[in-house]
Amino acid sequence: MMVSSxxxxxxxxxxxxxxxxxxxxxxxxxxxxxxxxxxxxxELEAFNAxxxxxxxxxxxxxxxxYLKDIGGSALTDRRMSxxxxxxxxxxxxxxxxxxxxxxxxxxxxxxxxxxxxxEVYIGAVEEDGSGYPDCRAAFFKNFEKTVALGTAKRPNxxxxxxxxxxxxxxxxxxxxxxxxxLHLTWSxxxxxxxxxxxxxxxxxxxxxFKEAGTADPIRYRQGASAKWRKDA
Amino acid sequence: MMVSSxxxxxxxxxxxxxxxxxxxxxxxxxxxxxxxxxxxxxELEAFNAxxxxxxxxxxxxxxxxYLKDIGGSALTDRRMSxxxxxxxxxxxxxxxxxxxxxxxxxxxxxxxxxxxxxEVYIGAVEEDGSGYPDCRAAFFKNFEKTVALGTAKRPNxxxxxxxxxxxxxxxxxxxxxxxxxLHLTWSxxxxxxxxxxxxxxxxxxxxxFKEAGTADPIRYRQGASAKWRKDA
Numbered sequence: 514m515m516v517s518s519x520x521x522x523x524x525x526x527x528x529x530x531x532x533x534x535x536x537x538x539x540x541x542x543x544x545x546x547x548x549x550x551x552x553x554x555x556e557l558e559a560f561n562a563x564x565x566x567x568x569x570x571x572x573x574x575x576x577x578x579y580l581k582d583i584g585g586s587a588l589t590d591r592r593m594s595x596x597x598x599x600x601x602x603x604x605x606x607x608x609x610x611x612x613x614x615x616x617x618x619x620x621x622x623x624x625x626x627x628x629x630x631x632e633v634y635i636g637a638v639e640e641d642g643s644g645y646p647d648c649r650a651a652f653f654k655n656f657e658k659t660v661a662l663g664t665a666k667r668p669n670x671x672x673x674x675x676x677x678x679x680x681x682x683x684x685x686x687x688x689x690x691x692x693x694x695l696h697l698t699w700s701x702x703x704x705x706x707x708x709x710x711x712x713x714x715x716x717x718x719x720x721x722f723k724e725a726g727t728a729d730p731i732r733y734r735q736g737a738s739a740k741w742r743k744d745a
Numbered sequence: 746m747m748v749s750s751x752x753x754x755x756x757x758x759x760x761x762x763x764x765x766x767x768x769x770x771x772x773x774x775x776x777x778x779x780x781x782x783x784x785x786x787x788e789l790e791a792f793n794a795x796x797x798x799x800x801x802x803x804x805x806x807x808x809x810x811y812l813k814d815i816g817g818s819a820l821t822d823r824r825m826s827x828x829x830x831x832x833x834x835x836x837x838x839x840x841x842x843x844x845x846x847x848x849x850x851x852x853x854x855x856x857x858x859x860x861x862x863x864e865v866y867i868g869a870v871e872e873d874g875s876g877y878p879d880c881r882a883a884f885f886k887n888f889e890k891t892v893a894l895g896t897a898k899r900p901n902x903x904x905x906x907x908x909x910x911x912x913x914x915x916x917x918x919x920x921x922x923x924x925x926x927l928h929l930t931w932s933x934x935x936x937x938x939x940x941x942x943x944x945x946x947x948x949x950x951x952x953x954f955k956e957a958g959t960a961d962p963i964r965y966r967q968g969a970s971a972k973w974r975k976d977a
Contacts, residue, residue: 573811573814573815574811575809575811575814576808576810576811577807577809577811578808579805579806579807579808579809579852580855582805582807583805583852583855583856583859584859610855611854611855611856611858611859611896611897612851612854612855612858612892612895612896613855614895615847615850615851615854615855615891615892615895616848616851616852616855618847619844619847619848619851620811620815620848622843622844622847623812623815623842623843623844623845623847623848624815624843626843626844627815627816627843646894646895646896646897647894647895647896649894649895651894652891652894652895655887655890655891655894656891656895658887659847659884659887659888659891660844660847662878662879662881662883662884662887663844663846663847663878663879663881663884663888664843664844664878664879665843665878
């Protein structure tokens with residue numbers, strides 16, 4: 514079956530909503546990347562659950578655990594600790610993995626070229642204050658030009674970032690509207706059993722649901738961040 | 746020790762000459778990438794020999810064997826055969842690995858950012874007729890802009906391609922002049938014991954030495970491509 518796009522699916526909420534958007538345009542292929550992040554196994558579980566939900570046949574799991582050897586991020590370096598969430602913190606967070614999205618996009622683009630798919634989807638969000646340089650619209654725009662120059666397929670493979678300008682609450686609303694399987698997603702940076710509710714990623718997610726006026730369907734550690742829970 | 750640059754070293758002649766150029770500016774770190782290519786073990790051996798030659802302490806070997814799963818190239822897909830060399834062939838060769846250099850550069854850039862190195866060196870050559878889109882100067886130029894947009898370090902990490910406009914014979918001459926360890930390098934696409942002398946990579950190399958008027962210090966399979974050998 515011809516595939517219209519390759520979707521990068523971490524297993525988190527943003528990638529599930531991105532998959533929902535891509536799926537409306539044709540058959541999709543899913544790629545997941547393990548890079549030695551703490552919650553690797555749990556994310557892969559979510560990836561496969563979302564792929565099953567969309568009946569995705571073509572799945573690629575790529576391992577780039579060399580990022581762990583490179584270090585420099587609390588997400589992959591066990592000697593650094595993931596800080597308690599603080600959405601008002603300024604600057605580049607310690608969970609920044611140097612240039613990570615370039616690796617993810619390169620993998621998806623190589624596969625798209627091999628599959629003759631026209632588009633690569635990534636659920637990146639230029640969220641207010643997130644501070645990751647490789648999450649900015651300008652980065653993706655320029656990467657698309659790099660792809661045009663560095664691949665052989667014509668027309669050029671496009672890089673699609675449908676969530677780039679949205680706030681988390683808008684992503685929640687879009688996900689609900691498109692029937693994205695939010696209950697199958699995983700966002701926590703710290704834990705692989707029950708979401709901690711206290712890391713940056715949990716806080717962003719919980720705030721998004723609260724602002725959207727919707728209950729988050731996944732479970733959180735009891736008492737964690739009650740102030741962000743809709744039911745609190 | 747502070748490292749001034751990260752050098753991508755495949756183990757081939759071009760990367761050894763590139764290392765020689767980078768080494769004149771300060772301490773260097775070496776990165777090698779395994780991507781399931783046929784001659785992986787032999788290339789890694791050459792990488793370490795060249796690193797020893799330059800006394801390189803910081804070495805990173807990154808595995809991206811997912812490129813084998815992606816397929817689409819005779820270099821990594823065992824179902825495709827590496828064609829007999831033909832330097833006059835037109836178009837994108839079957840040994841093209843889709844968007845490969847983007848993966849290599851991303852790895853080197855992430856590491857450079859973690860090490861606070863200012864430059865990334867790659868021995869790419871926009872050789873007449875090689876036909877790999879990700880070997881063109883325009884691709885590297887634009888990738889450098891992607892790096893500036895997608896990384897947090899300032900000043901921006903630069904992408905250096907000192908061989909990009911050279912012919913193989915000029916690379917040989919430069920290597921000899923800089924005392925690059927050409928005798929430790931490996932170029933053959935097909936074999937891991939004695940260079941075949943017949944694949945594109947061997948033919949390019951042999952022609953380069955012949956045109957430079959220098960004998961290639963490595964051994965070739967007996968009788969292979971005698972017409973390119975200086976001693977023929």
